[in-house]
Amino acid sequence: MNPGKNEKIDQKFSAILEAAERRRKAFTETPVPKIHIGMATCGIASGALETKKAFEEILAERNVEAIIHPVGCIGHCYAEPVVIIDHPDSGFPPIFYPEVTAGKAQMLVKLFLGEGDPRFEHILGATMENDLIPSLMEFPRFNQEKRVVMEKCGHINPEDIYDYIAEGGYSTLAKVLQLSPDEIINEVEHSGLRGRGGAGFPTGRKWKLARNTVAQEKIVICNADEGDPGAYMDRTILESNPHQVIEGMAICAYAVGAHKAVVYVRSEYPLAVNIVTKAIGQAEELGLLGKGILGSGFDLEIDVFQGSGAFVCGEETALIRSIEGYRGMPRHRPPYPVQKGLWNTPTIINNVKTLASVPPILDNGAAWYRDIGTENSPGTAIFSIVGNVVHAGLVEIPMGVSLRSLIFDICGGIPNKKKFKAVQIGGPSGGCLNEDFLDTPIDFDSLTEAGAMMGSGGMVVMDEDTCMxxxxxxxxxxxxxxxxxxxxxxxxxxxxxxxxxxxxxxxxxxxxxxxxxxxxxxxxxxxxxxxxxxxxxxxxxxxxxxxxxxxxxxxxxKRCPALMCRALTAFYFDLDLCARGCDACATCCPVDAVFTTSNRKKGVDQELCVKCGECLVACPPEYDAVRKVSPPNLVPFIEKIPDKKEEGR
Amino acid sequence: MPKLRVDGKEIETKQGTTLLQGCLDNDIYIPNLCFLESMEDPSASCRMCFVEIEGEKQPITSCTVNVKDDMVVKTDTPAVRQLQRTALRLLLSVHHVDCKHCPANKKCELQRIAKFLKVGLKPKGLERYLQETEIDRNHPFINHYPNRCVLCGKCVHICRRQHGQSVWTFAQRGFDTVISAYGEAGASSLTCGKCDACVKICPVGALTFKDVQEDG
Structure with a gap:
């Protein structure tokens, strides 16, 4: 390692960059339409594979030329499968289409690619300012986000390293390999970056501790054992832009003096495992990993380890035990992994988002990062927002944004005109906050003070029908x-x-x-x-x-105010509203609990009822006769006429 | 030799020893179940040996702290006792309390700790949840009583120390965690039957030789 200007590194990297830019130029300058399809797990789950297949078939069938460009997740889960069509000859800017099913894909090829009609009714917006179509940036979901970690997610093909390099990827690594490790650590420390795994420990200080530990060997681990129910930030980042994480790992390893690194990712994330493994292979091929990276004296080997999905293995000492082949059980700290970690070697463990934050920080400088977010929590926070919210998905916002603005402005508020009740932040380790906290700024310290925590970034929004x-x-x-x-x-x-x-x-x-x-x-x-x-x-x-x-x-x-706990609720039909002779509820009841009263209205046999609520859905809105109450003894008595046939037997 | 102050009393301990061992050596009893002096990394799993150390905000397990000169320690504060009593109550809530028929009666660590902390063996407030298996007979010579076991792990540790590998191991997860020998295959290769280290070290009578009367 020779800190200081190293022309060999610059030369090697500019050769790679040139190749990447050549490819990029050919891709952007061709008049052939480009179809970008979000192909991360979220997209695939919503049918992106079928959408892609439909595009391929219809293009072949109609003999239309177009390039299908698979990209990662752009974060807008509510709109999956997401497709962006860039059709330069049409005169339109690149257009963002939400919920593109196979049928819609065929229609878009026929009408937009074939006849130049972009089908305005299906458009969410244009990806750039123009005079024809409203830009996405006019929506709060887009313009209030600040993307540092996810900047390239959803734009580049995660399986093509040149796509990342053309967007500035690995240039930071090439730059910092010419700095001394201490300079890098100082910059990270000055940026104020705090660990994004949940606890918020200052990353620079952790790196310094690792750097100052004297040892023959050190190990860097990227913790991608995301286990919170409803959290999927780490998976999405690995699936959408694995190279930014790898670049961050390489910088971390160089700074602390490690030559081995491990990506610890759960095996329930098969796509992430595949993509990150492939990405490591591509980086090795280009000399961005392996022996003598970019002609410097720095070696780094990265392995992928698949965890078996135990939540506790996200805890660093349990994670280490599980790599070593033991039961994933935590041990007392200290000694911290930085002193005694994997195979008793000093080990530095950082979360995916922490590592992915490193390249942009070192590229733009600590001061730039400090300008984002709050004083004690600089930078951005990534949340996977789920539950009773209109625009669910991944959101990257500057720290310090209020919960209200995140839930109501950026994510569109609560659906079905329901009232907001609570928000659970930080997954199973976090807390439930009520509406008094809506103006709480989102940062490490404010959330901890409120009794919740940043956690890894899972956020569940709950409406008034949720029982706490x-x-x-x-x-x-x-x-x-x-x-x-x-x-x-x-x-x-x-x-x-x-x-x-x-x-x-x-x-x-x-x-x-x-x-x-x-x-x-x-x-x-x-x-x-x-x-x-x-x-x-x-x-x-x-x-x-x-x-x-x-x-x-x-x-x-024994009452459930939100009417959610089954044992504490019951259904009945308001006989003043129930329509004679209507059988909507009776036909849908899965357990035959609905009976007909003497005047041909309906009653519920409480003994049989399993409280599925199907009758509530089935009852025509003009009658709206189904009532749900708690406690169950509020149900009025409705006499059931004994079934004559049964009686006869 | 480090000198420290425990409960107002000046004590002297061996260098490099844990605070728990230092106190025990000086006849200051701190409840503990999973600690063995010979362990390289104390498992700190029973969560009994809490003490308060000046300068620390919260009670801390004394098996995970090494003695230091001028340390000021309190073993009998309300916060410490609260945690110890809760830990004991939790252990008793999954323990088949039937001392009369238990071979460990009168030498049982749980009895000793309960007496020390003045906690009844049938604590009020918590429901009792026992495992279905009263006796696990998988091991060729030794019976295991999951409803007596406190999962201290001493048997696992001592067996590994005596034989290089352990017949006993933790099996299952979470609330269902048990000590298991996984049948005879593992045991037959070892000198079980002659060695009684695990039976001897068990603090609660959860391991007994098969020839001992089975229900007691």
């Missing part, structure tokens, strides 16, 4: 199942929490249950060995704090 006790039960069910079983508090404590919550949702809550939940939760937080146990009670504690009356209704009145 049930939500707490759901998350505890998850953490309890994912407890590794090592320490007493987490193993047995979370089980008790779950059992108590289960009986609350069944209306079997006992006096003192809420107090027991509280003290147990506090003790589990204080007493557990690792982060899983220390944070597992958060959903219980926060929902108890902010929605206590809802818990009390479950215990004291």
């Amino acid at each position: 006790v049930e939500v707490a039960r759901y998350f505890l069910d998850f953490t309890q199942k994912e407890s590794c079983g090592k320490c007493t508090f987490c193993r047995i404590g979370t089980y008790h929490l779950l059992k108590i919550l289960q009986r609350l949702t069944k209306g079997e809550g006992l006096d003192g249950d809420l107090e027991l939940l509280e003290t147990l939760s506090r003790d589990i937080k204080a007493g557990s060995l690792c982060g899983l146990g220390k944070t597992a009670p958060n959903p219980v504690l926060t929902s108890l704090k902010y929605f206590r009356e809802e818990y009390e209704a479950h215990v004291k009145e």
Whole structure:
């Protein structure tokens, strides 16, 4: 390693860059239409493979020339499968089409590519300013985002390294290989970057600790063991732009003095595994990884390790144990992995988003990064927003944006005219916040103060029909199942929490249950060995704090105010509204619980009813006769005439 | 030799030892289940040996801290006792309390800790959840009682130390975690039957030789 100007590196890299730019030029300058299809897991799940196939078939059938360019995820899950068609000869700018099914694909080829009609009714917007079609940038979902990590996601083909290089990729690596490791670490430290895995530890300080540890060998691990239910940021980044993560890993390894690195990705992410493995191979071929990277003296070998999907293996010591072939159980820290990690070698573990933030930071400088976000949490936050929200998907926003602006402006608010009730941030380790917190700025410290946490970035928005006790039960069910079983508090404590919550949702809550939940939760937080146990009670504690009356209704009145807990709700038909002779509800009831009354209206046999709610959906809106109540004893008595046939038997 | 202050008492300990061992050596009892002095990395899994150390915000497990000169330690604060009592209650909530028929009666660590912490063996408030399997007879010579086991892992550790590898291992996950020998295949290659290290070290009578009367 020779820090300082190294012309060999520049020469080698400019040869690669030239090749990339040549390809890019040929691609952009050709008048042939380009069809960009989002082909990450989210797109595929919504039918992107069928869409692609339909494009290929119709293009061949009609003998239309076009290039199909598979790209990653652009983050707009609500609109998948997403297709952007760039048809230079049509005079239109590149156009973003949402929800392109196979049929729509055929229609677009026929009408847009064939006849130059872009079909305005199917357009979401144009990807650039123009006079013909409103630009996407006019929508809050687009213009309020700030993309640092995901800038290239959805624009480049993740399986083509030259696509990344043409967009400026790997130039930062070429640049920093000519700096000293200390210069790099100082820059990262000055940028204020904090670990995006959840805890928010300053990345620069972590790197410095690793750098200052004297050892023959050091290892860099990229933690892509994303396990939160409803979180998919890391997967999307690996599937959409793996090279930015690899570049970040290479920079990290060079800075701390490591020659081995591992991408720890769960095997439930087969596409991410494939794409990142392929990307490593391509980088090696171009000399961007391997021995003597870009002609410098720096070697780095990156392996992919597939985790088996245990949530606790996202915890760094358990992650290390699992690579070593043992049960994924955490151990006490210190010693921290930076001192004693994988195979007892000093190991630095960073999250995917942290590593992917590194190239843009070093490219644009620490001051640029500090300008984004807040003072103590610079940069951007990536959330996967799911639940009762109009525009679900991946959003990258500057830190400090309020929850209100994120949920209501950027993501379009709550669907079906429902009221906002709560937002769960940080996955099963995070907390449920009520509407009093909507103006809380999103950053590490404000969220922790509110009792939630940044976590890895999962965000579940809930409307008024959500029962908070049930939500707490759901998350505890998850953490309890994912407890590794090592320490007493987490193993047995979370089980008790779950059992108590289960009986609350069944209306079997006992006096003192809420107090027991509280003290147990506090003790589990204080007493557990690792982060899983220390944070597992958060959903219980926060929902108890902010929605206590809802818990009390479950215990004291056996009532579920949100009408969600099945055991505490019942259906009946309002006989003043129910229409004589109408059978809509009876025909859809899966358990034959609907019976006909003496005046040919309907009643519900509460013994048979499984509370699926089908009748509520089936009842014609002009009658709207189905009522759902809690507690179940509010149901009026409706006499059932004994079935004559049965009686006769 | 480091000198420290524990509960107002000046004590002297060996260099490089853990705080827990240092206290135990000086006849200051701190409840513990999973700690063995010979362990290189204490598993710190029973979450019993909490103490408060001056300068630390929260109670901390004394098996994971090495003694330091001038350390000021309290073993008997309300916060420490709260955690210890909860940990014990949790363990007892999955323990088949039937001391009369248990071979560990009167030498049982749980009994000792319960007495020390003044916690009843049948704690109120928590439901009791026992495993279906009362006796796991998979091992050729030794019976395992999952409903007595506190999962301290001492048997796993001691067996590995004596034989280079362990007959016993943790099986299952989470609440279902048990100690298991995975049948005879593993055991037959070892000198089980002559060696009684695991049976001896078990703090609660969860491992017994088969010739001992089975229900007690």
